[in-house]
Each structure stands twice: as C-alpha cells, then as structure tokens.
Amino acid sequence: MKDSIVLRIVDIGNLEDLSFVKKAAQLLQGLVSNGAAIGWVDPPSTEEVTGLLRELVIASGNNNACLISIWVDQDLAGIGYWKRYSRPTHHPHADIEKVAIDPRYQGHGLGHLLMNKLISTAINAGIEMLTLDFREDNFRASKLYKSLGFKEYGRLPRFVAVGTARYDKIFYALDLR
Known part of the structure; x- marks a missing residue:
C-alpha cells in the first residue's frame, strides 16, 4: 500500500470534529452490518458510538484508556x-x-500497525498485561494476535450467541512486564 498512513491518538478535539464521529460511526455500523465480530449483533446507533468515543477520551485523561x-x-x-x-x-x-x-483496507497490515500502536501506548501508560477476546471464527484476528506475541489463556465453549449460532469466546493475553 503506497498511500499515506497516519495513526492518531483520539482526543477531545477529534470528538468536536463531527465528521470524525460520523466516520467512526459509519465504519462500525458498516462492519457490523456485514457480520463483523466486534461485539454488536445489530449496528450501533451514531449516538451509541458517540457516547463510547466520549467515554474513552475522558478515560484517556487518566491513562485509563486509549483510542487510536x-x-x-x-x-x-x-x-x-x-x-x-x-x-x-x-x-x-x-x-x-x-x-x-475498514474492509477496503484489510489485508494490508493496518491491523498490525494499529495493534502495535495500542501496545506501545499501553506500555507508556504503565500497563502490565493486555488482554483481549474474540469469536472463534475470527481467524484473521487470531493470526494477528499470535504474531504479536499474545497467548491463549482460555476459552468459553459456545458462549457467543449470534441468532441461533453459537461460537467459542477465546481469551488472549500479552505480558508487557
């Protein structure tokens, strides 16, 4: 990919930019509409996404969160x-x-770049252990997380419910100490 790629820590100024909030909502809504396993069964409303982003930015002021x-x-x-x-x-x-x-940019290493930035900001915030979980059928995520050193520490069989389908919930951790 030869385009210009920029990673940014989201702050209150970004939230005041309504075009950013709208783009973030559209991104998440589009992914969920197409079946992405990112925690919602139905696409989140713009208001829900706005509230989530605001909560994260406020928490970031105390090193309790980081949104990239x-x-x-x-x-x-x-x-x-x-x-x-x-x-x-x-x-x-x-x-x-x-x-x-965004699906248009999947497979070009952007997830790897984003995860590396999340890991580095966690280290800078004094985080000792990073955890995450994902649905068992998210093979790309599993491959990415393993490539970054995350290790599986557990799973809940048939825990994630999407309609009548059931999927294992897999837990990974990365020790930053």
Missing part, C-alpha cells in the same frame, strides 16, 4: 482501543476491547 484511529490519506481506515480494568486488584492491566479495520 488509523487513516489512509483522508479515509478513516480503522479504530481500536484499550481500557484499563476498574477493579483495584486488576488496575495495572487493560483489555483491548475493539479493533476495527
């Missing part, structure tokens, strides 16, 4: 974020809750 956007030229190609666990005994650790890449 990845751009190809002027296109929002993806977003991803981690959130620190709130339980005091788990507070040194964080969970990567969403990694979403």
Whole structure:
C-alpha cells in the first residue's frame, strides 16, 4: 500500500470534529452490518458510538484508556482501543476491547500497525498485561494476535450467541512486564 498512513491518538478535539464521529460511526455500523465480530449483533446507533468515543477520551485523561484511529490519506481506515480494568486488584492491566479495520483496507497490515500502536501506548501508560477476546471464527484476528506475541489463556465453549449460532469466546493475553 503506497498511500499515506497516519495513526492518531483520539482526543477531545477529534470528538468536536463531527465528521470524525460520523466516520467512526459509519465504519462500525458498516462492519457490523456485514457480520463483523466486534461485539454488536445489530449496528450501533451514531449516538451509541458517540457516547463510547466520549467515554474513552475522558478515560484517556487518566491513562485509563486509549483510542487510536488509523487513516489512509483522508479515509478513516480503522479504530481500536484499550481500557484499563476498574477493579483495584486488576488496575495495572487493560483489555483491548475493539479493533476495527475498514474492509477496503484489510489485508494490508493496518491491523498490525494499529495493534502495535495500542501496545506501545499501553506500555507508556504503565500497563502490565493486555488482554483481549474474540469469536472463534475470527481467524484473521487470531493470526494477528499470535504474531504479536499474545497467548491463549482460555476459552468459553459456545458462549457467543449470534441468532441461533453459537461460537467459542477465546481469551488472549500479552505480558508487557
């Protein structure tokens, strides 16, 4: 891919830019509409996405979250974020809750770039352990996470329900200590 690729930490200024919020909502809505396994069964409303983004940016002020956007030229190609666990005994650790890449840009290494940025920001925030989970049929995600050093630490058989279909929920972790 020869286009200009830029990774940005999303801050309050980005949220005031309504075009960013709209692009983020459209990205997530489009992915979910096409069956992406990113936590929603039905596409999230623009209001829901706006609330999520705002919550993450506010939490980022205390190093409790980090939201990253990845751009190809002027296109929002993806977003991803981690959130620190709130339980005091788990507070040194964080969970990567969403990694979403526009289908037009999948297979070009953008997920790898985004994950590397999420990992580096977690290290800079003092995170000791990064966790994540995904649906068993998300083979691309599994390959990506393994390539970055994540290790499986568990699974819940037939836990994820999408209509009548059931999928294992797989848990991975990366020790940053």
